[in-house]
Amino acid sequence: MEPRTxxxxxxxxxxxxxxxxxxxxxxxxxxxxxxxxIDIDIRRGDAVAIVGPSGSGKTSxxxxxxxxxxxxxxxxxxxxxxxxxxxxxxxxxxxRTEFGFVFQSGMLVAELTAEENVAxxxxxGGASRKEAxxxxxxxxxxxxLAGKETRRPGELSGGEAQRxxxxxxxxxxxxxIFADEPTGALDTRTGRDTMDALLGAAxxxxxxxxxxxHDRELAESMxxxxxxxxxxxxxxxxx
Amino acid sequence: xxALQLALRVLRRxxxxxxxxxxxxxxxxxxxxxxxxxxxxxxxTKARAERSQWQEITYSARExxxxxxxxxxxxxxxxxxxxxxxxxxxxxxxGIALPAxxxxxxxxxxxxxxxxxxxxxxxxPESQLADRFTPNLAGALGSDALKFPEQLVxxxxxxxxxMPSDALPAPAFTHGDxxxxxxxxxxxxxxxxxxxxxxxxxxxxxxxxxxxxxxxxLAAIRLAGATPGQVTNMVAAETALSAIVxxxxxxxxxxxxxxxxxxxxxxxxxxxxxxxxxxxxxTITLVVAMPVLVLLAAVLGLRRVxxxxxxxAAGHTKKPxxxxxxxxxxxxxxxxxxxxxxxxxxxxxxxxxxxxxxxLLVGSAALVGPWVTSAVGGxxxxxxxxxxxxxxxxxxxxxxxxxxxxxxxxxxAVFAGSMALTLMPSLESMAGGGRAFQDSVxxxxxxxxxxxxIAQQTDAALTKYGExxxxxxxxxxxxxxxxxxxxxxxSALVMDCATAVRLTRFNVGTCDAKxxxxxxxxxxLGKASVVSYYKTGDEPGTPLAPGVPLHLLxxxxxxxxxxxLIDPSALPAGLVTSPEERVTVAVPSTDGNRETVRTxxxxxxxxxxxxxxxxxxxxxxxxxxxxxxxxVIGLLAAAVLAGCSAAVATAGSVxxxxxxxxxxxxxxxxxxxxxxxxxxxxxxxALVATIGAGVVGxxxxxxxxxxxxxxxxTMSPWILAPVVLGVGVALxxxxxxTPALNxxxxxxxxxx
Numbered sequence: 001m002e003p004r005t006x007x008x009x010x011x012x013x014x015x016x017x018x019x020x021x022x023x024x025x026x027x028x029x030x031x032x033x034x035x036x037x038i039d040i041d042i043r044r045g046d047a048v049a050i051v052g053p054s055g056s057g058k059t060s061x062x063x064x065x066x067x068x069x070x071x072x073x074x075x076x077x078x079x080x081x082x083x084x085x086x087x088x089x090x091x092x093x094x095x096r097t098e099f100g101f102v103f104q105s106g107m108l109v110a111e112l113t114a115e116e117n118v119a120x121x122x123x124x125g126g127a128s129r130k131e132a133x134x135x136x137x138x139x140x141x142x143x144x145l146a147g148k149e150t151r152r153p154g155e156l157s158g159g160e161a162q163r164x165x166x167x168x169x170x171x172x173x174x175x176x177i178f179a180d181e182p183t184g185a186l187d188t189r190t191g192r193d194t195m196d197a198l199l200g201a202a203x204x205x206x207x208x209x210x211x212x213x214h215d216r217e218l219a220e221s222m223x224x225x226x227x228x229x230x231x232x233x234x235x236x237x238x239x
Numbered sequence: 240x241x242a243l244q245l246a247l248r249v250l251r252r253x254x255x256x257x258x259x260x261x262x263x264x265x266x267x268x269x270x271x272x273x274x275x276x277x278x279x280x281x282x283x284t285k286a287r288a289e290r291s292q293w294q295e296i297t298y299s300a301r302e303x304x305x306x307x308x309x310x311x312x313x314x315x316x317x318x319x320x321x322x323x324x325x326x327x328x329x330x331x332x333x334g335i336a337l338p339a340x341x342x343x344x345x346x347x348x349x350x351x352x353x354x355x356x357x358x359x360x361x362x363x364p365e366s367q368l369a370d371r372f373t374p375n376l377a378g379a380l381g382s383d384a385l386k387f388p389e390q391l392v393x394x395x396x397x398x399x400x401x402m403p404s405d406a407l408p409a410p411a412f413t414h415g416d417x418x419x420x421x422x423x424x425x426x427x428x429x430x431x432x433x434x435x436x437x438x439x440x441x442x443x444x445x446x447x448x449x450x451x452x453x454x455x456x457l458a459a460i461r462l463a464g465a466t467p468g469q470v471t472n473m474v475a476a477e478t479a480l481s482a483i484v485x486x487x488x489x490x491x492x493x494x495x496x497x498x499x500x501x502x503x504x505x506x507x508x509x510x511x512x513x514x515x516x517x518x519x520x521x522t523i524t525l526v527v528a529m530p531v532l533v534l535l536a537a538v539l540g541l542r543r544v545x546x547x548x549x550x551x552a553a554g555h556t557k558k559p560x561x562x563x564x565x566x567x568x569x570x571x572x573x574x575x576x577x578x579x580x581x582x583x584x585x586x587x588x589x590x591x592x593x594x595x596x597x598x599l600l601v602g603s604a605a606l607v608g609p610w611v612t613s614a615v616g617g618x619x620x621x622x623x624x625x626x627x628x629x630x631x632x633x634x635x636x637x638x639x640x641x642x643x644x645x646x647x648x649x650x651x652a653v654f655a656g657s658m659a660l661t662l663m664p665s666l667e668s669m670a671g672g673g674r675a676f677q678d679s680v681x682x683x684x685x686x687x688x689x690x691x692x693i694a695q696q697t698d699a700a701l702t703k704y705g706e707x708x709x710x711x712x713x714x715x716x717x718x719x720x721x722x723x724x725x726x727x728x729x730s731a732l733v734m735d736c737a738t739a740v741r742l743t744r745f746n747v748g749t750c751d752a753k754x755x756x757x758x759x760x761x762x763x764l765g766k767a768s769v770v771s772y773y774k775t776g777d778e779p780g781t782p783l784a785p786g787v788p789l790h791l792l793x794x795x796x797x798x799x800x801x802x803x804l805i806d807p808s809a810l811p812a813g814l815v816t817s818p819e820e821r822v823t824v825a826v827p828s829t830d831g832n833r834e835t836v837r838t839x840x841x842x843x844x845x846x847x848x849x850x851x852x853x854x855x856x857x858x859x860x861x862x863x864x865x866x867x868x869x870x871v872i873g874l875l876a877a878a879v880l881a882g883c884s885a886a887v888a889t890a891g892s893v894x895x896x897x898x899x900x901x902x903x904x905x906x907x908x909x910x911x912x913x914x915x916x917x918x919x920x921x922x923x924x925a926l927v928a929t930i931g932a933g934v935v936g937x938x939x940x941x942x943x944x945x946x947x948x949x950x951x952x953t954m955s956p957w958i959l960a961p962v963v964l965g966v967g968v969a970l971x972x973x974x975x976x977t978p979a980l981n982x983x984x985x986x987x988x989x990x991x
Contacts, residue, residue, distance in 0.1 A: 068905045068987060088984075089909075096907025107902035111633035123626040124908050 019044045019079055019208050020065060020176050026073035027060050027231075034060035035071070036231035042176065046208040047199055049219035052228035058212045059180060061228060065210065066099055066178045067091040079175070096124060100169030100207065102179040102198065108153040108164055114140060115149040118167045125172055132171075139167035142204075143197050159190035166198045170205055177202055179211040183218060191218065246476040249456075255894065256477075262445030262887055263478070263533070264485035269880065270438030271489025271529045272496045275517065277434065278525060279497070280427035281419040283514035284505075288417030291386035293338035294322050297413045305329050305408030308399055312848045314841060316359060316368055316834055319391055320507060320858075325406065327397040338412050340384025345396025349377040353384075356391040366704040367834035371841050373397075387508030403845045404689070423505065426869055432601065433655045433877050437648030441884035442482075442533055444644065444891060471538055478537040482530035490526050503872065505865050560610045560639060567606040568935070571599035579942045600939060604650055604932065611931065612924040613639035619923070630916035631923060634892075639924075645888030645972075646925040648881030649965045652874060654932040654939075656961030659870045661940025661954075663863070675732065675743045678853040681836055682825035683844040687714075690822040696843035697826060704835050708826055711738060715821040716810070717773045718756070718803060719780045721766040728773065729760070731803040739804050742825055746793050747804070754806035755788035764789050769810060772817040781811040874961070878968050885972030889921055893979035900980060901987035910980045917976035925969030933962040 018041035027035040034057040042048055042065075050058045063069040065076060067083060076084040083094060095101075100121075108117045118136035123129070137149055143163040153161050162182060169177050182198060183191030195211075195218060202209045211222065219225050226233055249256050296309055307328050314321040328335060332344035345351055350372040352360060357379055360369050369376075372395055380392055457470050465473075497515035517525075575596030582593055616635025623629040635642050676682060685693055694710040701708055714733040719726050734742070736750035739757070747757055756764065764787055768780025787809045824844070828836040828851075841849045893900060900913055937958060 063905075066905075092904075092907045092909055094907070095905070096909075099907070101902070101906045103902055107898060109630070109633075109899050109903070110896075111637040112629070116629060116633070120626060120629075120903075120908075121906065123629070124912060129624055 017043050018077070019046075020210075021077040022061075022065055022071075022074060023077075024074040025061065025064055025071050025076070027057070027064055027069060028072050033057075033231045035064060035074075037074070038228075038231070038233055040065070040226065040233070042208045042210060044175075044208060045203065045206055047202065047223050048208075048210050049222035049225045050210060050212045050228060051214065051216065051219045051225055054214065056228045057231040058228045060231075062178050062180055062210060062212045066101070066176075067095055096121060097172065098175045100172070100174035100177040102162070102165045102169045102177065102182045104181040104184040108161060108168070110153055113150045113152060114145060114156065114164045117153070117164055118171050121168060121172045135171050136167070139171050139201075140164065143167050143201060157190075158186050159194055162186065162194045163197055166194070166201060170201050170207065173205055174207055176208045176210065179209065181213055182211060183213070183215065188217075191215070192221075195221070241472075241476075243476045243480075245473055246480055249477065250480065259445050260477075260481040263442050264481040264488065266438055266442035266445055266884075267482050267485025267529055267533055268488035268492055270435050270442065271486045271526060272492045273434045273438060273876075274431065274525055274529065275489065275493045275522065276496050276500055276515065277427045277430045278521070279515040279517045280430075281424040282517060283500075283510060284420035284423050285417055286514045286516075287386050287506075287510070288419070290339070290383060291322075291390070292414055292417050293341070293384065293412035294324055294386075294392065295413050296407055296409060304410055306335050306410055307408070307412075308397075308402045308406040309409050309412075310403040310406035312403070314371060314393075314849065315837065315854055316363075316391070318854075321356060321391040321393060322386075323393045323395060325395045325397055325403055327399045327402050327406070329399060329408065336411055336414075338384055338414065340381030341394065341412075342378060342381070345377060345394055347396050347398045347401075348373045349375050349396040351377050351380050351394040353380045353390055353392040355389045356393060359391070363834070366838055368838065370700075370838045382511065386506075387510060389508050401845070403847055405847065420506065423869075426866075426873075429655065430869075430873050433651060433873055434880065436651050437877055437880035437884055439532075440644065440648040441880060441887060443536070444884045444888040474537050475534055478534050479530060482533040486526050486529045489529070490522070503868065505869070507861065560613050562610070564606040564610040567603035568600075571596065571603040572935075572938075574599050575939065575942060579945060582946050597939070600935060601651065601654065604654070604928075605647070607931075608643040608647065608650060608924070608928050609639040611927055612643040615923050615927050616642075626912055627916040627919050630913075631919035634916075634920050635924060641888075641892070642920060642924050643928065645885045645892070645921060646881075646928050646969050648877070648884045649925055649969050650928045650932045652877035652881050652968075653929040653961040653965035654936040655877065656870075656874045656964070657933040657936025657958060658940040658943070659874070660958045660961065661937045662944055663867060663870065674850075674852065675745060676825060676852055677742060677744055677827070678856065679829065679833070679851065680742050680825050680827050681833070681840055681849050681851045682713075682823050683840055683847050683849055685822050685824055685844070685847070687816050687818060687820050687822055690824055693824045693840075693843045697824065697839050700839035700842055701826075701836065704839060706832050706835055706839070708828065708832060708836055710824050710826045710840070711742060713738075713742070713823045713825055714816075715823065716805065716814070717770040717780070718762075718805070719768050719770060719773075720762050720764075726766075729758075729762075729803050731756070731769075731805045733805050733807055733810065735806050735808075736804075742827060743804070745804060747790070752790055753788050754808045755790055756783075756806070756809060757790045757792050757804040759792045760803075761791065762789060769805070769814055770817075771814060772820045774819075781814045783809070783811055874964075878964055881965075882968040882972045885921065885925070885969055886975045889917065889973050889976050890979045892920075893917065893976055893983065897983055900983050904980070904984050905987040910977065910984055913980055914977045917980075918970065918973045921973030921976075922966065922970050925973075926966050929962045929965035929969070932965070933959070936961070 020042040022038060022040045025035050025038045025040075026033070036057075038057075038061060040061070050061060052058045060069065064071045067076070067086070071084060074084070075082055078094070078098060083091070086094065108114075109120065112120065115133055115136040118139055119127075119129075119132035122132035122135055127135075140146065140149055140163075143166060145160060145163055145167070148156065148160065151160075153164070156164065165182075169179075177198070179198065183194055186194060198211075199209060199222075211218075213219055250260055294311060296311055307326055310325040312323045312325075314323050326345065327347070328344065332346075335344055337344060341351065343351070352372075357376070360372075360376065363369070372393055377396075380394065382388060385392060457474070460470060460473070494512075498512055500515060501510040501512050503509070574592075578592035578596040612635050616632050616637075616639060619628050619632025620636055623632055674682075683693060690712045694712050697710040701710075711734070716731050716733055718729040718731045720729070732739075732743070735754060736747050736752075736757070739745050739747045740750065745757060756762070764783055765785075768782045770778050770780045824840065826836050826840055837849050841847070903913060904910065
């Protein structure tokens with residue numbers, strides 16, 4: 001296996017400032033290494049872009065950090081607590097309560113209205129209908145979607161649907177938001193507006209944001225960028 | 240690359256398309272196998288009837304020049320029916336054509352028996368069976384002479400002089416075309432609908448597994464410039480592969496299915512495997528028709544791709560369902576009601592109208608079901624409290640046709656089941672009737688000239704067999720009571736009170752009263768007279784002697800109606816016995832001596848029919864048992880098929896929304912919450928639709944029963960069974976969503 005490389009911008013885990021940390025993360029698909037031993041730290045309120053060519057391992061890193069995939073080796077800490085050894089049930093609960101997700105094409109539930117889509121994570125967490133729908137409406141208003149609460153995803157533009165997805169990711173006040181190519185299906189301007197909305201709303205709620213993208217321009221607009229190549233963090237990093 | 244090559248490539252590369260093709264093939268195979276079986280049922284009954292036709296006498300035969308005398312009767316042993324044919328040649332046996340399976344015309348004193356009857360004859364004491372026939376058991380009848388392999392048949396040879404008195408002259412044994420069993424033909428027709436529709440729903444559900452993906456692929460091909468004809472060819476090739484293989488598999492499966500069917504008794508026995516053979520042209524037509532129907536359905540499903548390829552690729556908004564769909568049910572109900580009224584009043588085309596009404600009712604479910612599903616969804620959208628309720632409600636509201644499709648098979652099965660279970664207890668309640676003798680009393684009908692001789696010979700045989708039972712000769716006379724300008728006629732058994740206690744079900748009490756007339760009707764005996772036998776009811780009667788007392792009977796048995804008892808001492812002295820007077824020779828029997836008594840009585844009566852109410856009830860139960868058996872088999876098969884299609888539909892609905900569910904699972908939604916939502920989604924329309932189908936099925940059952948009997952319907956708690964079974968099957972089928980979701984959980988964000 002290749003020698004492990006480190007994110008030079010990474011804060012000291014022992015220093016306690018990282019909300020999410022990965023140490024020596026390895027993920028294999030057969031004989032192929034998607035992650036070859038990555039260390040990474042995400043601070044509270046951080047906004048990190050993970051960039052790299054197709055097949056470099058950036059989506060695998062996102063999925064391993066979020067607990068969607070299990071790493072073959074390495075450790076993951078959430079606010080200092082090790083989470084990579086949790087069983088599927090606990091990891092699901094963690095994803096539901098501590099993390100938020102924004103996917104490329106929103107992946108909203110087609111049958112639900114915008115406000116129901118946004119309210120869904122809270123409902124799944126046990127909130128009442130009234131409470132969850134009210135929170136959903138509030139988040140939609142904050143993201144400029146007032147008046148479109150009862151629209152279905154099919155009745156929204158791509159940018160609007162992504163903002164609904166952002167609202168859904170934020171509504172239960174997660175610690176970390178994972179976004180996988182959130183502007184991949186949008187034109188440049190709408191993509192920029194959507195990212196502004198995501199970063200603004202995340203900053204407002206104090207959540208860290210990890211964005212996987214192959215869009216250099218978008219990555220450069222982020223405060224911090226981690227470059228991945230062949231399952232390793234590249235030694236030269238964007239500022 | 241032509242359409243077939245493209246279809247083969249898709250099948251090789253895409254696992255889900257392969258699964259869908261296999262399920263489609265299975266659905267078509269099951270449907271083809273079932274159609275081939277059900278359509279063969281009338282042919283099977285015809286084959287049976289033709290084999291056993293020689294055991295019957297046709298009226299037309301009586302008018303021809305006679306070559307033989309023939310008498311047929313039913314006998315029984317251990318509750319099983321023996322068909323007995325007594326024959327004698329009029330002028331030598333040489334010119335008499337023998338039925339297939341009959342090796343030889345029996346000489347006087349010879350009896351040919353079926354193999355099963357032969358076994359019984361040899362396994363029982365002679366007094367219980369063998370003595371009923373002529374002494375020489377000549378050999379066994381072949382299977383071609385039997386209605387079913389285990390049929391009990393005796394062909395008894397006589398001289399013309401010792402033939403039973405009811406023997407008729409005939410030019411030959413009956414042969415030629417036989418009629419099919421009407422009831423089984425009707426049941427086969429119902430079976431085609433009840434079993435083939437769920438099979439086709441299974442095919443439709445299987446096709447849905449790849450519908451979304453195929454629609455995208457076809458839309459892409461259309462956008463790339465393919466003509467509708469080219470796209471049609473591609474779809475036809477894809478579907479034809481599985482449909483043709485399925486139909487051929489159904490054809491191959493068919494003999495096994497027929498073999499299984501031979502074990503299901505109907506009308507007293509099982510079947511020969513060859514009974515179920517269908518004419519080859521019909522078989523080819525059916526085997527070709529199944530894939531053609533499936534192909535047509537697949538090609539018709541392309542309308543949207545042709546109309547709006549971009550819309551199909553990008554998804555579409557479904558139009559809300561119109562309220563007028565609801566009208567389908569009352570309209571169909573009105574037609575059915577009209578058909579029932581017509582049938583009850585004996586209208587000419589009532590049979591066709593009735594079937595048309597039934598077809599409309601079944602068809603109306605396809606219009607009403609989705610609307611009701613949508614309405615239930617709407618209700619849930621309004622009142623939901625948990626995410627499962629919200630997800631299920633919205634899904635039902637959004638795609639009511641798709642949601643209903645999953646339960647369509649179950650709905651049909653519940654409809655048919657409720658209808659059958661409404662009819663069944665009511666038909667069972669109609670069983671009974673028969674004469675007023677106790678169930679275990681055996682009797683033969685005779686006339687005044689022969690009755691005493693039969694009684695004497697019976698008693699002699701019983702003495703020989705060491706049985707203490709003795710026969711009683713019971714006269715049956717007519718009692719006429721003048722009423723206004725006319726009169727009423729009543730049939731009366733002539734016996735004393737003690738004999739009535741011993742032989743009948745009349746509740747005559749302790750027989751302390753003065754001998755007279757026992758009746759459940761209040762009669763004015765002052766205006767009563769007695770006739771020995773009446774042909775028209777207007778024959779002058781002999782007045783009763785004054786002072787004959789009337790004892791009113793309390794109704795101990797609802798079946799004892801229309802009969803009275805006259806004590807012999809109360810008969811008028813001048814009553815002349817008519818040679819046509821009906822006389823019965825009756826012997827009480829027990830479980831231990833029944834067959835011996837039957838042998839003695841039957842032997843003495845020279846092959847005349849020995850009756851008993853026990854056998855009448857047994858026959859009725861046997862017919863109802865046939866009906867119950869095929870109903871249960873049909874419903875279970877329909878439930879299994881409907882369950883399979885509902886399970887495939889549920890799996891398809893998970894696959895259709897794989898990316899959405901994957902995203903929800905990735906975001907931490909527990910599989911059990913999604914599974915609960917999917918179960919609610921499947922169970923809600925199934926619950927509403929099965930209750931609806933159950934209610935309609937019961938109403939239709941009541942309507943159909945009114946054609947048979949105007950008595951009230953008999954309800955049983957079992958009537959709820961189809962609804963419970965339907966909801967259970969739907970829930971069980973919906974439970975496949977958990978493994979399907981677990982597969983999604985393994986790779987939640989993987990591409991399809």
